[in-house]
Amino acid sequence: MQAQDVKILIVDDDEISRIGCERILEVSDYKVDLAENGLDGLEKIKSSDYDLVVTDLMMPKMGGMEFLQEIRKVDEKIVPIVITGYATIENAVDAVKMGAYDYLAKPFTPDEFRTKVERALEKRRLLLETEQLRQERDKNMLEHSIEKSRTLTIVNCMSEGVIATNTAGQILLMNPAAVKMLRLKHHNVIGKKVTGLLSNTDLEEKISAALKKVTSCEILERFEVTTGEGRVLQPNITPIINEKGECIGTVAVLIDVTEEKKIEKMKADFLNLVSHELKAPLGAIEGYLNIILDGVTAGQPEKEKSFISKSRDRAHELLDLVNDLLDLTRAERKISAKVMSPVDVNTVLMDTFEFYKNEAKTKSINYTIDLTAALPKIRGNREELSRLFANLVSNAIKYTPAKGQVLITTESNEKQIYIAIKDTGIGMSKEDAAKVFDEFYRAGNAVAKKISGTGLGLAIAKKIVEEHNGYIEVESELEKGSTFTVILPVIIDSTKKNN
Amino acid sequence: MSTEIKILLADDDPDFIEINRTILEAKGYDVEEAYTSSEAITKVRAGNYDLLILDLMMEEKDAGFTVAYAIREDERLKELPILMLTSAQEKTGFTFKLSKDQEWMKVDDFAAKPLRPAELVERVEKLLKKR
Incomplete structure (x- = not known):
């Protein structure tokens, strides 16, 4: 704080005293304003920023004691010094109680006054620094909470269900996707025990098992659980290990694989069907050839001819089928x-x-x-x-x-x-x-x-x-x-x- | 071979019926046919058959079992020998070993289609002897 930046208000009903103080301080390059009484001083404080206020105690309109109280209401960081002609211990103690930083008895020497002012300015500097630090801390805390809420927003927007628990098995976090997947009726699950809550014993047990894996960071084997509605969930449960290697909870990420399962089954069903449909005509052709070649129809050329003709029909059917299958694949293309x-x-x-x-x-x-x-x-x-x-x-x-x-x-x-x-x-x-x-x-x-x-x-x-x-x-x-x-x-x- | 021996062929594929009929008639068996599981059950109950040759996949993937179970539950028919035939195998989801699956399959023999004529005759004769 440079001297020319320092603003000091002097409040005294005695003009000589006021001007005297002003002169002393102006030598030190401080900016000085003057007021005749508490009320006048208060107006000045409200309209401008002061570092220091030097005030007399005995004044008309608003006395020093009341003025000290009012200063604190306006700005707690203004440092007040009290000057009094009736310097008694009682007065001084009262003034300090009212928020005065220091006091000075009249008459005083310019040096005494300057020393008091410089000490008070030191106090002012500390107050400002403290304030700055507090603001920085607040700012950091705000950034931290923004970061936290950003992470929370991401977790809440995920289509995968996320459930975090502590070592007691209490739920710390459950995102909306998880609530939806598990069809939980109550949304307020934070702090509640997992056991009996998830309407899925299998999943509850796996979370408990993960909690026991204190020593290792191993990911539990993949498994599937089926919900009451027949949806297939694939939970990935990982213990949360802190820097000391202790398990402090678990995170379960739930992926809904119902659709994949459905497609898998459809594919398998289709393959079953196709292989049966392809094999039937082939089997018939082979069967007809068997009876002819193995001599069952020996000596019956008409019958043999009819069987060969039927084989040809089945071969043709097979060809149609293969063509249709190719068409179907083509039609399925995006x-x-x-x-x-x-x-x-x-x-x-x-x-x-x-x-x-x-x-x-x-x-x-x-x-x-x-x-x-x-x-x-x-x-x-x-x-x-x-x-x-x-x-x-x-x-x-x-x-x-x-x-x-x-x-x-x-x-x-x-x-x-x-x-x-x-x-x-x-x-x-x-x-x-x-x-x-x-x-x-x-x-x-x-x-x-x-x-x-x-x-x-x-x-x-x-x-x-x-x-x-x-x-x-x-x-x-x-x-x-x-x-x-x-x-x-x-x-x-x-x-x-x-x- | 005796002409009194009556065999029912149950298969939804007319060609397989024709093939097996030709083989069995050449051996002198009396052969009748059914194209669906319900037709097979009706015919078995009404007629006096010595053997049933049953396709597994007819109108349904497991229609053959429907027939086999219905027969085994019928006091009068439960001793009827059944030879189950199927073109199903590993890839189609059906793999059976007679030794281990016979109890629940409720059939006496089980073979993949198509059987060579001699093998079909051999299996049929074996089942008829067991009666």
Whole structure:
């Protein structure tokens, strides 16, 4: 603190005394203000910052004692010195009680006065330093708490569940994801014991086990727990070890692997199904060859010929199946990997219609197409859509007896287009209609009538439709026929204004 | 071979029925067929069969077991010999060893499809002798 930065207020009702003090202090380059009484001094303190106040005790309007009290209310760091002409021990003690730092009896020498002021300034310096340190500490604490709340925010935003416990097994932290995963009814779990709280004994036990692993930092083996709702959680439980190597708690990170498990199971189921479907025709072919080659049908050329012909049918079926499986894999590929562009579905349908004309004619089927002229374009992959309609139209022809009808129509509104393929074929039961889009599912009557099929055509159709953000429906009645309807979203023209 | 011996073939695949029928008829057995588990149960209960050759996977993955269990629970039919055939194996999730699984499988013999004609006949004869 430089002398020219120091501001001192002198409060005295005696003008001579005031000016005397001012002169002494001005020699030391301090800035000095003057006030005639406590009230006047108080106004000055309120409007300006002072380091020191030198005040007389006996003054009119507001005396020194009251003034000392008021100073503390305004600024506790102002250091007051009391000057009095009636210097008694009592006065001095009272003044110190009121917050005076020091006192000086009149009359005093300039040196005495200066010494007192310098000591008081030293005090002032210490007060300011203390204040600065306090502010720094506060600032650090604020930063620390911001850091803490930032970490907490991150933990709370995690999609993985996080549960932290102390060595007593009490919960220190549980993020919302964990609360949700464990379907806890009570949200206020902090401080509560893990045991009996998580509605999952398995998980509770593993946390307790982790607590016992005081000596090592080992991560517990991976395991899975199933919640009441059938969700599969994979907890990763780690003991928290402090710098002394003691276990001070545990952190359990819960990952919900339900979806992965589902996909895994679907994959396994699909593989089972595929291997069975692939092996059945191969087994039949081998069986027929066995009976011919092992001489069971020796001397029966007609029978042998029929068996060889049946083997050929099964070989062909196998080929169809392999092709359908490849189509299915292709249909399952992500949309981003395919070229999607505006497609006029009518032209795709016309191509499909032309392609199956001969087949329909062979079966004497009344095969017609009736397209809406102004069908809005959709966003799609032409090749995939072509495969979709080929599957539906070939099915319609296949399952429709001779002289039946197959009709292709389109309709549209502002949002969607509707493609209907209607036949007067064998139809199917409600139960079959509900499952007919499942992989390898074949309607009971189609199987009974020995109409060959892989059970994949409609599964492929469904995948293609879904890749185009649409949906497919079937309406069917046994022996009456089926109508498959594909609904696809049209391209929204963003240049058109919404009215 | 005696023509009085009646065998029921239960399989959802007409070709396997045709194959096994050809083999068994060549040996003089009287062969009938069923395409679903319910048809198999109905026929076994109504007819007087000496042997049932049963496919494991018909309309359901484990349809063969449904049939086998129904037969074993029937006081009149529980002694009927059953030969279970399947094209299932390790990769498809079904692996059986007759020695260890026979008790719960409730069948007398178990083989992978397709069986060579001589082997099928051999197994059939063995089961018929056991009666």
